[in-house]
Amino acid sequence: MTTLLDPREPRLAPEPESPREHQPKPKAGMVLAVTDTVVPALLVEHVTKRFVVGRRKKPVLAVNDVSLRIERGEVYGVLGANGGGKSTLIRLVSTLLTLDSGRVEVFGFDIERDEMAVKRLINRVSVDAAFFKKLSPLENLVYAARLYGVDAGHGRRDSIRILARLGIAEKRLSRPLEQMSRGMQQKVAIARALMTSPTLLLLDEPTTGLDPRSKLDVQTFIEEMRDDHDTTVLLTTHDLAEAERLCDRIGILNDGRLVTEGTPTELKAQVAREHGRPRTLESVFMSYTGRSLDEDAEADEDADDE
Amino acid sequence: MTVMTRELKASYAFVARNWHLTKRYWGWEAAFLVYAVAGALSITLIGKDQGDDRLLFYLMIGAIFWNYLSVLFQILAEQIAWERWEGTLEYTMMAPVRRVSQLLGSTFYAVVYGLVHTAVILVTLALFFGLDLSRADFATAGLFMLLGSLSFIGIGMMAAILPLIYVERGAQMTFVLQSLLLLISGVYYSIEVLPDWMQTLSRLSPATYVLDGVRRGLIDGAAPASQFHNVWPLVAMAVVLIPLGVWMFGRAERYAKRTGKLKRVG
Numbered sequence: 099m100t101t102l103l104d105p106r107e108p109r110l111a112p113e114p115e116s117p118r119e120h121q122p123k124p125k126a127g128m129v130l131a132v133t134d135t136v137v138p139a140l141l142v143e144h145v146t147k148r149f150v151v152g153r154r155k156k157p158v159l160a161v162n163d164v165s166l167r168i169e170r171g172e173v174y175g176v177l178g179a180n181g182g183g184k185s186t187l188i189r190l191v192s193t194l195l196t197l198d199s200g201r202v203e204v205f206g207f208d209i210e211r212d213e214m215a216v217k218r219l220i221n222r223v224s225v226d227a228a229f230f231k232k233l234s235p236l237e238n239l240v241y242a243a244r245l246y247g248v249d250a251g252h253g254r255r256d257s258i259r260i261l262a263r264l265g266i267a268e269k270r271l272s273r274p275l276e277q278m279s280r281g282m283q284q285k286v287a288i289a290r291a292l293m294t295s296p297t298l299l300l301l302d303e304p305t306t307g308l309d310p311r312s313k314l315d316v317q318t319f320i321e322e323m324r325d326d327h328d329t330t331v332l333l334t335t336h337d338l339a340e341a342e343r344l345c346d347r348i349g350i351l352n353d354g355r356l357v358t359e360g361t362p363t364e365l366k367a368q369v370a371r372e373h374g375r376p377r378t379l380e381s382v383f384m385s386y387t388g389r390s391l392d393e394d395a396e397a398d399e400d401a402d403d404e
Numbered sequence: 405m406t407v408m409t410r411e412l413k414a415s416y417a418f419v420a421r422n423w424h425l426t427k428r429y430w431g432w433e434a435a436f437l438v439y440a441v442a443g444a445l446s447i448t449l450i451g452k453d454q455g456d457d458r459l460l461f462y463l464m465i466g467a468i469f470w471n472y473l474s475v476l477f478q479i480l481a482e483q484i485a486w487e488r489w490e491g492t493l494e495y496t497m498m499a500p501v502r503r504v505s506q507l508l509g510s511t512f513y514a515v516v517y518g519l520v521h522t523a524v525i526l527v528t529l530a531l532f533f534g535l536d537l538s539r540a541d542f543a544t545a546g547l548f549m550l551l552g553s554l555s556f557i558g559i560g561m562m563a564a565i566l567p568l569i570y571v572e573r574g575a576q577m578t579f580v581l582q583s584l585l586l587l588i589s590g591v592y593y594s595i596e597v598l599p600d601w602m603q604t605l606s607r608l609s610p611a612t613y614v615l616d617g618v619r620r621g622l623i624d625g626a627a628p629a630s631q632f633h634n635v636w637p638l639v640a641m642a643v644v645l646i647p648l649g650v651w652m653f654g655r656a657e658r659y660a661k662r663t664g665k666l667k668r669v670g
């Protein structure tokens with residue numbers, strides 16, 4: 099990837115302190131042609147996360163030695179079966195879970211050492227629109243804005259604008275959020291994340307539960323964020339058309355392992371070549387994700403490691 | 405924006421949020437307030453019934469100050485349980501806000517809320533029993549309220565940790581803790597009536613010193629200066645418990661993030 103920008107200087111997010119990473123700072127106007135000298139938006143290196151689910155049970159290996167690298171402005175999709183580890187991966191990057199092993203960097207900031215700086219650069223939308231349900235959307239959004247150091251007035255204006263784009267009128271925004279439908283709540287959740295202008299946006303099934311038009315609206319919005327603000331996106335979805343439309347690259351997470359990655363075109367060609375399947379993302383999904391009920395049973399029997 | 409203003413703004417976010425919640429749940433707020441007033445009133449009436457003015461004051465001070473301290477404790481202790489219940493915990497925890505600022509905001513709100521509660525109860529009782537508040541020793545009452553607040557803030561922060569560590573049991577534990585504080589702190593009786601082992605526990609509760617101090621001041625007219633034995637334990641507890649509470653909160657957060665206890669669904 100080439101860029102004219104210093105990737106460590108997000109244009110929208112509040113100015114972070116300088117990372118301890120000793121990358122040479124590229125001079126303005128200098129074109130960097132070599133990928134490796136550019137700090138990636140997200141660097142995940144050999145990350146593993148286990149959950150202890152019971153004293154006698156074998157821990158669940160939710161994310162297993164995953165490495166990936168996402169460049170600034172890229173939309174990276176993670177696909178995989180239910181329980182594949184997608185949300186866990188997103189939580190790890192969101193600082194909501196600690197790493198068992200490995201390393202994560204966001205624009206050169208180490209997620210553990212520079213946690214506060216990372217937090218300022220990211221935001222996340224999850225499947226469940228979690229809000230104070232009795233408060234109005236505006237009250238919820240202003241609260242979120244303040245937490246991110248965004249001025250209340252600014253936050254209010256921005257969220258009204260974003261929600262108008264997503265088809266929610268301003269007059270709906272003062273009534274308790276619990277009166278909104280699930281899809282509308284999800285849109286408010288999307289506005290909450292976009293309002294803080296994250297440079298790395300973590301989207302965990304953001305469009306699940308939205309009607310087809312709203313889905314398209316959200317997708318258009320994500321594209322605009324990338325095109326106009328150079329926002330980097332890590333997206334999980336079960337909607338393959340959405341993945342195809344939005345993602346520059348896709349990784350498949352199966353049982354916590356990143357089993358393959360590439361551009362949609364590459365992946366489709368790959369399944370056609372290696373598995374003789376039709377050139378669709380569906381074939382890609384089917385080829386790389388398997389059901390693992392039996393494996394689970396076996397794993398319980400020979401629970402001897404750790 | 406300097407770090408300081410940013411963090412103060414974030415603290416204010418918690419104040420404003422809690423204020424909005426109070427407004428939206430005003431029905432419950434009113435119900436709780438009525439319950440608190442009725443409770444304080446009915447306990448104080450025992451003194452009237454016995455025709456004993458000293459007992460009346462004794463019970464009244466117990467009712468008012470216990471209400472204040474328990475409200476403070478409850479708001480602080482329940483802040484995590486509440487967010488877990490609403491599902492917003494992950495969003496609050498991933499925001500770029502220092503835990504100290506978060507706790508500061510919640511604490512400020514809890515104190516103001518507690519003071520409003522207390523004022524309503526005090527005024528109601530004064531009117532009901534025809535007390536002349538203009539002669540009350542507000543200095544002593546205020547001093548012990550301040551010292552009591554500080555140490556209860558520490559305890560409240562520690563109690564808030566429980567729901568972070570124990571997803572479901574945590575909130576139940578804070579409730580039990582509050583009940584135990586009520587039992588051992590000599591709220592409506594002198595701690596001397598308790599068995600010896602309970603009296604030992606009483607000395608660990610800041611409420612014991614607050615209530616004793618206020619009673620000596622208001623009923624017996626003892627000056628704060630002569631009450632060093634009640635002042636120093638409160639100061640010591642505040643100095644130890646608040647930093648300890650903040651530190652333990654950080655540890656508990658780390659534990660929750662390691663074991664995946666912040667999440668609710670998805």
Ligand SMILES: Nc1ncnc2c1ncn2[C@@H]1O[C@H](COP(=O)(O)OP(=O)(O)OP(=O)(O)O)[C@@H](O)[C@H]1O
Binds near residue numbers: 160178184186
């Ligand atoms: N907090 C947690 N505690 C215990 N186990 C967990 C926790 N979070 C995730 N897991 C387990 O880790 C594995 C991966 O879960 P994860 O939520 O990451 O999957 P996912 O790919 O997001 O699935 P879905 O498509 O259903 O959203 C699952 O086996 C899940 O049960």
Ligand SMILES: [Mg+2]
Binds near residue numbers: 185186302670
């Ligand atoms: Mg998920």
